[in-house]
Amino acid sequence: MEGIKITKESDARGSFCPGPLMEMIRLVRSANVGDVVAVISGDEGSKKDIPAWINKARYELVGMEEAAPGGTRIICRKNH
Amino acid sequence: MKKILILGGGTGGTIVANRLAHRLRPEDASIEVVSDSPLHYYQPAQLYIPFGEEDPRKIARSERKLLNPKVHLRTETVSEWLPDKQALRTAKGETLSYDYLVIATGSVPCPEAVEGFVAGADHFYTPEAAYRLYHKLSEFEGGRLVVGVGGIPYKCPVAPLEFTLLAEAFLTHKGIRSHTEIVYTFPLNDVFQIPSVVPVVRALFERRSIRAETFFNLESVDAEKKVVKSLEGTELPFDILVMTPPHKGAPFLRGHPMADNDGWVKTDRTTLRVNGLPNVWALGDTTDLPISKAGSTAHFEAPVVVEQIEAAITRQEPPPGKATYNGHVTCFIDAGYGKATILDFDYAHPPAVNEPDEFRHLQKIAFNKLYWYLVPTAVI
Numbered sequence: 436m437e438g439i440k441i442t443k444e445s446d447a448r449g450s451f452c453p454g455p456l457m458e459m460i461r462l463v464r465s466a467n468v469g470d471v472v473a474v475i476s477g478d479e480g481s482k483k484d485i486p487a488w489i490n491k492a493r494y495e496l497v498g499m500e501e502a503a504p505g506g507t508r509i510i511c512r513k514n515h
Numbered sequence: 516m517k518k519i520l521i522l523g524g525g526t527g528g529t530i531v532a533n534r535l536a537h538r539l540r541p542e543d544a545s546i547e548v549v550s551d552s553p554l555h556y557y558q559p560a561q562l563y564i565p566f567g568e569e570d571p572r573k574i575a576r577s578e579r580k581l582l583n584p585k586v587h588l589r590t591e592t593v594s595e596w597l598p599d600k601q602a603l604r605t606a607k608g609e610t611l612s613y614d615y616l617v618i619a620t621g622s623v624p625c626p627e628a629v630e631g632f633v634a635g636a637d638h639f640y641t642p643e644a645a646y647r648l649y650h651k652l653s654e655f656e657g658g659r660l661v662v663g664v665g666g667i668p669y670k671c672p673v674a675p676l677e678f679t680l681l682a683e684a685f686l687t688h689k690g691i692r693s694h695t696e697i698v699y700t701f702p703l704n705d706v707f708q709i710p711s712v713v714p715v716v717r718a719l720f721e722r723r724s725i726r727a728e729t730f731f732n733l734e735s736v737d738a739e740k741k742v743v744k745s746l747e748g749t750e751l752p753f754d755i756l757v758m759t760p761p762h763k764g765a766p767f768l769r770g771h772p773m774a775d776n777d778g779w780v781k782t783d784r785t786t787l788r789v790n791g792l793p794n795v796w797a798l799g800d801t802t803d804l805p806i807s808k809a810g811s812t813a814h815f816e817a818p819v820v821v822e823q824i825e826a827a828i829t830r831q832e833p834p835p836g837k838a839t840y841n842g843h844v845t846c847f848i849d850a851g852y853g854k855a856t857i858l859d860f861d862y863a864h865p866p867a868v869n870e871p872d873e874f875r876h877l878q879k880i881a882f883n884k885l886y887w888y889l890v891p892t893a894v895i
Contacts, residue, residue, distance in 0.1 A: 484704055
């Protein structure tokens with residue numbers, strides 16, 4: 436995700452559902468409108484649950500990328 | 516002689532104290548419980564107060580009378596923990612030192628953490644709040660009842676589900692169910708955090724016409740307009756709003772280096788040792804473990820802590836298998852209409868859930884009555 440400036444990132448590897456999703460919700464709550472936040476999760480379910488929550492809350496899923504070792508970085512923009 | 520301090524006079528702290536008193540000789544160790552209340556509350560009974568099935572004056576007993584006479588009880592509030600000095604400070608300014616420390620200070624409901632909650636919402640997580648809700652439900656003549664979870668983690672994960680099902684039965688018996696809509700809200704993408712529990716709950720909700728609003732993370736309550744709002748932008752009008760408040764750890768633990776910002780103590784999932792410290796353990800709601808904050812969790816964790824403390828004092832290896840916690844939790848779900856089911860699970864085995872039946876309901880009612888004689892006293 437070149438060119439994207441992440442304001443806050445949380446490494447939630449080692450915690451399982453709903454830990455990474457709750458971590459994303461916590462980050463978004465504390466962010467300002469326009470901020471980009473990211474959670475690194477090692478839980479496979481997060482790849483589905485976190486984007487589904489971002490969609491429900493009408494925020495923007497900036498992207499998902501592999502974050503070695505054993506994690507996926509899920510990036511969200513708080514756009515409203 | 517070693518000094519053991521146990522913080523918290525709830526289920527976990529009381530069982531640890533009484534088990535240690537049985538196992539250790541007075542000349543080997545002194546055991547002291549530090550609690551901010553002289554009373555021991557049986558918190559699961561609070562669920563029944565709003566429906567007039569429990570008396571709020573009868574759900575607490577003297578902690579002193581539940582403790583083994585060899586255990587000293589100090590009624591004080593801890594204000595600071597100094598791990599480097601192996602000491603604690605109390606609100607009265609006293610310093611308490613320890614050789615071994617057990618933290619069982621539980622979780623604290625924090626309705627004031629959500630804008631408008633105190634003015635506009637009810638809950639049943641304290642006897643006083645549950646009694647206020649009893650009056651409100653008694654006078655309720657129908658309308659829209661919204662029940663939900665205001666933040667994860669919270670005490671007794673099945674309690675909001677139970678409240679919803681019990682309320683549906685209560686309103687039916689009262690004759691106002693037909694003109695009452697019931698909505699249940701949950702922060703995640705389904706009605707509960709353990710997937711194997713979801714189909715049974717979904718089926719119960721469908722049969723009883725209870726609507727679920729998922730991905731609902733409580734943002735604020737407008738007490739004047741009687742509307743509850745979520746972070747996701749959903750707004751629900753209500754006549755009565757029963758929300759599980761966000762929970763935090765004990766105030767002296769919030770932001771402590773051994774805990775996170777909300778006060779959940781960094782705890783090893785099998786040894787229950789705190790953040791690598793060799794002489795400090797945490798159990799029950801106090802921990803940051805991703806398991807249920809429930810009395811049964813503390814009940815099953817307590818023997819693990821006791822085995823390790825006894826082994827440390829007697830300088831012997833603990834018996835194989837007895838000094839590790841496997842994540843065991845047991846929870847009843849009271850579904851109303853005299854029926855209940857049970858969840859029993861551990862780290863490796865998710866719960867298999869059966870349809871609610873009369874036997875489990877009787878088992879739950881019996882357990883609620885027998886708790887005082889069997890659990891804090893460490894008989895079982």
